[in-house]
Amino acid sequence: xxxxxxxxxxxxxxxxxxxxxxxxxxxxxxxxxxxxxxxxxxxxxxxxxxxxxxxxxxxxxxxxxxxxxxxxxxxxxxxxxxxxxxxxxxxxxxxxxxxxxxxxxxxx
Amino acid sequence: xxxxxxxxxxxxxxxxxxxxxxxxxxxxxxxxxxxxxxxxxxxxxxxxxxxxxxxxxxxxxxxxxxxxxxxxxxxxxxxxxxxxxxxxxxxxxxxxxxxxxxxxxxxxxxxxxxxxxxxxxxxxxxxxxxxxxxxxxxxxxxxxxxxxxxxxxxxxxxxxxxxxxxxxxxxxxxxxxxxxxxx
Numbered sequence: 289x290x291x292x293x294x295x296x297x298x299x300x301x302x303x304x305x306x307x308x309x310x311x312x313x314x315x316x317x318x319x320x321x322x323x324x325x326x327x328x329x330x331x332x333x334x335x336x337x338x339x340x341x342x343x344x345x346x347x348x349x350x351x352x353x354x355x356x357x358x359x360x361x362x363x364x365x366x367x368x369x370x371x372x373x374x375x376x377x378x379x380x381x382x383x384x385x386x387x388x389x390x391x392x393x394x395x396x
Numbered sequence: 397x398x399x400x401x402x403x404x405x406x407x408x409x410x411x412x413x414x415x416x417x418x419x420x421x422x423x424x425x426x427x428x429x430x431x432x433x434x435x436x437x438x439x440x441x442x443x444x445x446x447x448x449x450x451x452x453x454x455x456x457x458x459x460x461x462x463x464x465x466x467x468x469x470x471x472x473x474x475x476x477x478x479x480x481x482x483x484x485x486x487x488x489x490x491x492x493x494x495x496x497x498x499x500x501x502x503x504x505x506x507x508x509x510x511x512x513x514x515x516x517x518x519x520x521x522x523x524x525x526x527x528x529x530x531x532x533x534x535x536x537x538x539x540x541x542x543x544x545x546x547x548x549x550x551x552x553x554x555x556x557x558x559x560x561x562x563x564x565x566x567x568x569x570x571x572x573x574x575x576x577x578x579x
Binding site for chain 1: 398451452453464467468471
């Protein structure tokens with residue numbers, strides 16, 4: 289499914305420069321160096337980390353989008369960086385597990 | 397990084413790449429505060445480059461040459477309430493006394509403190525990979541010291557390379573012994 293289609297399922301777009309990007313699989317993690325080496329290209333990546341390194345890791349791992357769980361806030365200057373670097377950032381008000389369960393139903 | 401020792405390895409590798417003849421890795425624990433310093437006498441960086449290694453997205457060129465080493469170290473110390481500072485003098489600015497000084501402070505009792513990990517393994521990896529450059533490793537814990545200075549070893553060993561098997565095993569044993577006495 290496309291990243292922008294998640295908006296119909298309660299996800300909120302914080303940065304959506306490339307909404308047509310396809311999601312292939314999901315990765316979950318907060319330890320950035322760990323995620324950097326393990327998240328696969330096109331994965332939707334669920335995390336609660338909201339600093340600029342999150343955007344850098346999403347860029348390096350080439351994930352389709354970052355999904356901030358637990359309704360955490362990402363500072364506006366970092367969202368600007370995300371838009372500038374064409375990184376999709378979405379937000380869910382649900383905890384990480386519930387977000388993952390929801391995605392498992394949506395993403396094949 | 398799951399362990400700070402891996403982060404230290406990453407940053408110290410940058411020092412070697414900067415052409416350092418001596419790279420110092422200094423850890424000082426005083427109560428709850430850990431100060432990590434990585435000091436080299438390499439080619440140094442100008443202000444723009446210093447900014448580029450702190451900010452993962454700051455680039456002066458089309459391809460990113462700098463790793464995530466410093467941004468992740470910065471994150472690791474800031475999430476314990478500490479901070480990271482880099483000062484650097486380029487070879488052009490001072491042909492005699494140049495190099496880079498990275499200082500990171502951590503609060504070890506903070507719940508998000510990353511464990512130190514296997515420092516001995518990091519030191520061995522550095523020496524193994526770069527037997528012709530010098531390293532000074534010093535870990536001070538409440539006044540007690542673990543230390544390894546390859547310049548001293550080199551004097552004793554003369555022509556024997558530092559990364560020969562027997563020397564590496566000796567260094568490993570020596571550091572382990574010093575750490576046992578420390579704890």
